[in-house]
Every structure is written in C-alpha cells, then in structure tokens.
Amino acid sequence: MPEDRVTCRVPTPDKEPTRIRRDAFDLVRQAILDVLPAGEEQGAMSELYDRVKAKLEGRKAELEAAGIGSVGWYYTTVRLEMEVAGELVRVKDKPVTLRLGEAT
16 A cells, blocks of 8 residues: 655745655644744744754654654755645745744
8 A cells, every 4th residue: 555645845836846754744744833833923944943853852763653864854845835835924034934824
C-alpha cells in the first residue's frame, strides 16, 4: 500500500510542488501552530524556525519515524504550504513576520 503523502505547494509560480509523508507534514505543522499564538503578530521567520526546532527537540523517535532528517527543510516546506493554503499570513516582508491566517 502506498504511503499517505501531502502535496506542499510554494507561492512561486511555475515551481513544482513537493510531496512529503503525511506524518512528517502533520508533526511539523502542529509544531508551527503550537508556537504561533492565535491573533498575535510574530517575530522574524528565523525566530519561528528556532521555536519550532526547540519544540521538536527531544522528539527524536517521532522525527525518525516520520523520516525527517532535516528539520529546517521540512519546516520551510510545510511553512510555504501553510502560506499558500492561507493558514499563515505574511504581515511584513523585512524581516518576514508571520501570523495565523483565517484558514487555520
């Protein structure tokens, strides 16, 4: 039976989406949602990555089971899909600041 996968899009036109395992997507997506309180503007995107990475530290068995080798790569892939889906919204571009979107 084939693995359940999620198609992760990017906001860049003409760029092919990436397909990742659903368990990896769900794990990283939940970590992003856990560190972004509803309705609050957040700091720079790099700060969000640091919080997500810290949230996932100590969950090595789950990361390995989901096939996550590079938290940074999965964070970026899932974050971009969440932006395209409207779950995350860029508040400003320099530095990039994110908040939860209406689709969350």
